[in-house]
Amino acid sequence: MRIKQKPEDFSVKESYRFDEVASGRFRVYLMDKQKLSTFDAVARLRDAFGLKPGSISYCGLKDKQGRTEQLIAVDGADVDMQEPDLRLKYLGRTNKALSSANITSNRFSVTVRALEQSSLGPLNVAAAEVNRLGVINYFDSQRFGSLKHGQGFIAKDLIRGDFEAALHNYLAKPSELDRSEDAKVKAFWRDNWGHWDARVPFEGTKKYHRVLRSLREEPKDFARAFLQIDADYRAMQLFTYQSYLWNEGVRRYLQLLLPRESLFPMRYQAGSLLFHKDADPETLRVLRDATFPLLAPNSTFTDPKVEDAVRWVLGREKLKLSDLVVPGAERMLFFKHEERPVLSFPHKLVIGRTQSDELNRDNIKVNVAFTLPPGAYATLVVKRLFHFEYAEDTAEEIRASQRAHLVEQEQAEGAPSSRRGPPVRDERGTGRRAPAARGATGRRAEASFDEERPRASDRRAPARGEAPSRPSRRGAAEVEAPSRPTRRGAAEREAPSRPGRKSTAEVSETPTRGRSLAQQAEVEPKPKQEPAAPLGFREKQRQRKAAREVARAETEAKRPKSRKK
Secondary structure, three states: OEEOOOHHHEEEEEEEOOOOOOOOOEEEEEEEEEOOOHHHHHHHHHHHHOOOOOOEEEOOOOOOOOEEEEEEEEEOOOOOOEEOOEEEEEEEEEOOOOOHHHEEEEEEEEEEEEEOHHHHHHHHHHHHHHHHHOEEOOOOHHHHHHHHOOOOOHHHHHHOOOHHHHHHHHHOOOOOOOOOHHHHHHHHHHHOOOOOOOOOOOHHHHHHHHHHHHHHHOOOOHHHHHOOOOHHHHHHHHHHHHHHHHHHHHHHHHHHHOOHHHEEEEEEOOEEEEEEOOOOHHHHHHHHHOEEEEOOOOOOOOOHHHHHHHHHHHHHOOOOHHHOEOOOOOOOOEOOOEEEEOEEOOEEEEEOOOEEOOOOOOOEEEEEEEEEOOOOOHHHHHHHHOOOOOOOOOHHHHHHHHHHHHHHHHHHHOOOOOOOOOEEEOOOOOEEEOOOOOOOOOOHHHHHHHHHOOOHHHOOOOOOOOOOOOOOHHHHHHHHOOOOOOHHHHHHHHOOOOOOOOOHHHHHOOOOOOOOHHHHHHOOOOOOOOOOOOOOHHHHHHHHHHHHHHHHHHHHHHOOOOOOO
16 A cells, blocks of 8 residues: 555645734735645745744744645744745634644544555554554654654754754754755755854755854853754654653553453554554543543643553663753753543544556555544554554665655766766776765664564465565565666776775774764665665565466466367
8 A cells, every 4th residue: 555645645724723812913815735744834934034033923833745735933024935836825813822722633634555455454454443443642853853764863962961962963963864954955954063163055054044153153162053943843852752752651551451362563664553443442542531641740640550551661761751851951841741632533533445556556545534633643544544554664765765766866867966076097098987975774673673673585486387476665675676776886896996086985984073072983884885776666566467467377287288179
């Protein structure tokens, strides 16, 4: 199955309310955006109209991958934006900034693609389970983008009081998934950390103007510089870590309430989640009424099982409740206690009629629509409905697929990538691109994800004439497709090193100027050769179809031919 292959495949509309005041200082707009996060859309509006940080309020964060409608309020200014990916519709005025209290619900419409007819039976069973049992109200992978992009939990640096590490992760940790100018800016400061007077040759550095100005005035005051980041972003870093603790605590809480056979796991960006597929009536009643806290130093507990789960997760993180503070910035950065329901129930769940999938040959698609309360994740409902075949793409798989797409784009355009090194000459004098230095980006959650997946060598090859079993998305690439050398690998094999010129591995071992010893120790050695990129999704689909056709042909060949009289 696949979701979010097109922006219109994932649609969300807010149901909202606000007190309209004709002379109010806040202008309220309905913002229609696609392929933009709420942070990105708000930042674009601020830059376009010269607004101050904090002048735009909103009810909640909406997914970047999709088309979404949400309410925003602009303090003391009239704005207008009518662009293909960002449009505003004026609704009126109010005298208060918007908050989550202004949302009543969210209506989602999700198109699920790359399905087979055999998926419809388990889908109907799962829909009945969701209506009866609800869905565990976890925070989904979108909340943990800092893990996918290699920044880790910035809140952990703040709890330790290491503002330099927190600022380094924010300002100087480029993501391999990011092809925008922002990644170039971060790469520049990674290589020039401490040289705050250096001139950045990219226009995207305007985003960090206040932070860099603070560093130029007080080069060693990293706490002051970190507090120049937008307040919403700073608060989000603490909330992201709170969300992780909540997920882990609820996972443990379910283990204390239910037997193992009533639970099943699903992978996500920060590890694994547990869902229940059945429960006795008494446990269901407890779960319906249960809440679990977003932890803060003043959190208290009335349920012994909740308290046991909190102690377990904090012990694993080597923390106590009293440690959830940011020393040196207690008044501006703090954890806030909040109770969150353990279950969410999708209302008006409708599964549409199946149609042929125009993006994936020989497959079908189906639309799923439902309404959720504020704060609940629609992607979790979809994953729960299709748990029998859903598999989360790891960051390594996403990076590899993007590298393959970039290579195809370069070959089509005939232009070299700006992210690769200068051309070098081989023995025949032909120009080749030097391999780009890349950092090791493996994370604990991604490593455990890969360890639990079956290896290609462990799978049984189909016998001659036997139809091959349907592998997983990743398995298809491992079983059916031989590994292909990347452009980088070819360059490393064919381009001889110049005399007196350091190799990529030798350069990566040289410590970066201006960076602290602690940060240099965290830098892992860069690999000499990049692993082969797996095939794209459509190529896998074509290979699966080819394998099925070969199997059918072999079966037909074995059948005895009827003789005509």
